[in-house]
Amino acid sequence: MKKVLLLILLFINLLFFAQTDSSFVKRTPADTSKLKMNMDAVYNRPFLTMGKFPVAVGGYVEANSSYFGTDGVTEGLSFQIPRLTIFLSSTIKKRIKFLSEIEFEEGGKEINIEFASMDIELHPLLNLRGGVIMNPIGAFNQNHDGPKWEFISRPFSATTIIPSTWSNVGFGLFGKYAKSNLIWAYEAYLTNGFDDKIISNTQGRTWLPESKKNPERFEESFNGVPLVTTKTAIRHRKVGEIGVSWMGGVYNKFEEDGLVLDKQRRIDLYAIDLNTALPKINTYINGEWVWAFVDVPGTYSQAFGNKLQGGFLDIVQPVLKRKILGWENSTLNFAFRTEYVDYNVGSFNETQTNIADHIVTIVPGISFRPSQQTVIRFNYRYHWQTDLLGNPASRTAGFQFGFSTYF
């Protein structure tokens, strides 16, 4: 582990050195043309190319401090480095590309290959992708880089219902078609998927992120049934983008050594995402909503919901866009996020009363971008969490301050 971290530090030093030597290094900025869609997020990042190396590198880091309290009890001030991510991309041959994304979470506690796939373009409408891919469910899962967001914490719905970053080994197709102001895109993949830990976990609720703890999914499918993920999205150059997606498969081990142990139990997620910028005032609006349906055995605990739903809506208003503190074209934004997640939609068999288990969150914030690649953020976060029974909500609030930057 220490060796890995040492290599990472050397690598980052090299990047910073490289940035000072413009003869050696050339920055390829993120493509900000309006042709780009959420599905392009993995390539829509700033990269550095070094000399004649055929490889472009990049990455981002996030660091923040937080001060939170729950119902009058505070854990005090703490500091985090939630993630450090490194990208490597290479154009192997014209229309054959490779990109990998390796993420170090919580100071190296977890190291994940979030993306490592080869793309072969047969036609703009027909591309093959294979390797470790990010399942295109919703928008956040594919477009999650810290520097792109004005909020320090990731949305609950996008991390605990859609377990972003949710990536798996598999293959599939994607393509785009543009005409006039409209662009239409699709993606369809078969990958390994979930396992039965989603209803057998120490969260005590249906918890899809539990499957991320199973590293075996990068080697073999838990039950031999592929997880299917499809998404279609349409973007109008002047209006915005809307996407609908579905991800479904079987999560349980229904058969082993030829013995049938249970029926096939499905998990299906449906998501809708949208983003737009209001003309003239440039208010940026971005949202996502997901519904998850899980076939939980009727003889199991009702604490494990068979329907979950949630989403978030972000509104970002630039209020200053000019030279600030010597930085050209820097931006000061006001931002507001509202979130809702319900981990158990339904009612108790015994009382026919509502099963709660939900969280409501609001996050006002200010962000300052000295450049588009770097964001300094200050958030105030308040959420109300109601237990399964619907007892008075537990209230958590706190302040977060931090930065996120591509390097």
Add this chain to the structure above:
Amino acid sequence: MLPKRRILYFISIVLLSLAACKKLLPKAPQEDELLDGPIEGLTPEQKIQFLAGDVAFNEDIFTAQNGLGPYFVANSCGSCHAGDGKGHLFTTLVRFGQSDTNGNTYLTKGGPQLQNRAIPGYAPEQIPEGASFSKFTPPANTGLGFLEALTDAQILANADPLDANGDGISGVPNYVHPPNYFQPKAHHLISNGRYVGRFGKKAAAIDLWHQTVNAYVQDMGVTSEYASSEPAINGIVGPYGDNTPDPEIPSSTVQNVIFYLRTLKTPVQRDQNNSNVIAGKNIFKNIGCEKCHIADWKTNKADIDALSYKEFHPYTDLLLHDMGAALNDNYTEGIAKTAEWKTPALWGLGLSKNSQGGKYFLMHDGRATSINDAIMLHGGEGENSKNKYQDLSQNEKDDLIKFLESL
């Protein structure tokens, strides 16, 4: 405006924000609104054990991988006792057996408790044909250490099996066979190999050790050194086990939870000086409720100093009373007859809704959804008091209920 001045303004705003930090965090609920928390006077070592028990009780969630089931009622202690308060019908458990006091003849058929849920792949238990049964809603945990610290002699002092004083109230202890790990204290009195029970709806558990071990194995299917076998299921002794080696939790966890239960504080009465509450308290005495729901008790020397020589007000006599035909479930435990129930403690009654999802579920099986309903279900030895309650004016009834809700 000069840049320096702007920066000073900015720094001032940041400092003011930091100073206001705590004001923007959620406040702690009032002490009298909470049921959880330790008793006063614990030593630092005892506080550490309390916290360990708190974690085990409220945060340990069992799964198929760490010992849950395979047959169970709930997957954690906290799921039955949210905030250490009364439970919801969702985790009501079912006990089955016989209607006579000769001992449970269904022990080899899965008695005394129904495990009505199972991990995936297992079929939950069914009530055997011919068995009678009763439903038990989880009680509150508060102040249990004080009740445990009472001597048997103190409890027996209120027993009146032959109704010698002719008030229509007999009050008898339940005598139960001790489990093999039971360690009698000096205050325990033995009678024909049995000891006085004081915990559970029919006072079938002698002490919190007995109660806790039973809850782990019968409610959650979690074995310990004290109960090392999974309960019989569907007539199978030594049923299909899980893959977790027994014992599934260490003795230290059981002991920490017992210590936690022993050192939970007593509920704090609210609105004690309110004139309606005071009037209601007098009515409570005048119509004879306090003959069974005894308010004032005092502990003697206990092995935890903080429990020694303390006055407390649980509103129970810990004795069994015949509650009449409406509450006769035709099921018994120990020597308790089918219509006999231990007088439940009334402290914390007014906070029950905060742990029962906003509604009352009162009496042993939660069938009463208001305090009025609960009073009206009293029969047998409670008949006289119920009749007197019915004769009260509406204002007097309201005062009585206001008093009960203040507890």
